[in-house]
Amino acid sequence: MKLSGELKAFQTRLGHEFSDPALLVRAVTHSSMSSPTRDDNQRLEFLGDRVLGLVMAEALLEHDRGASEGQLAPRFNALVRKETCAEVAREIDIGAVLKLGRSEMLSGGRRKMALLGDAMEAVIAAVYRDAGFDAAKALVLRLWGGRITSVKEDARDAKSALQEWAQARGLQPPEYLETARSGPDHAPQFTIKARLSSGEAESATAGSKRQAEQAAAKALLARVEG
Structure with missing residues (x-):
């Protein structure tokens, strides 16, 4: 499968070139565009949420070896919540490459927090399926960057x-x-x-x-x- 120019540019922003481009296409395809011959990103989103969680749990344990579970849990929640995923998605402009149905296009789907957060998780899963856990981990740590070390000491809900x-x-x-x-x-x-x-x-x-x-x-x- 050949990628469009927009998706090639997105690969560059993402920092990962896909061996299987179909994974990237699926990761940015919203359910409003799914069909019997076109998969959407919901299953990848499910997987990406788990990959993100494992990466963040490990990163927090490494960053603060003396923190208790009670201190780590709210920090973890702050880093993996949908709003944070959407923030990262905006930074690499996932919205520009989302494949949306007409109704979502007209309702501003490219700017919706939920859609952006879901797509970010799906992209993480796509990288995991394409190149393995180490590649997905490196991607997440790079994209989340200083958020991991600067997450508030008390990130309670x-x-x-x-x-x-x-x-x-x-x-x-x-x-x-x-x-x-x-x-x-x-x-x-x-x-x-x-x-x-x-x-x-x-x-x-x-x-x-x-x-x-x-x-x-x-x-x-x-x-x-x-």
């Missing part, structure tokens, strides 16, 4: 941390209320208010409900912890 704070003080679990939504359908903005049963509240706006909830929780936690 903000919603979990806020709930723990509330429970420790005999309060009910925090509430999360959607107070506003704006922007076009393909790029919505959600405003979420996080509120404690004691009355304190903070709001935040982001491109997904999950991100807005996390940001609101982080802001509220910072407020109540002073």
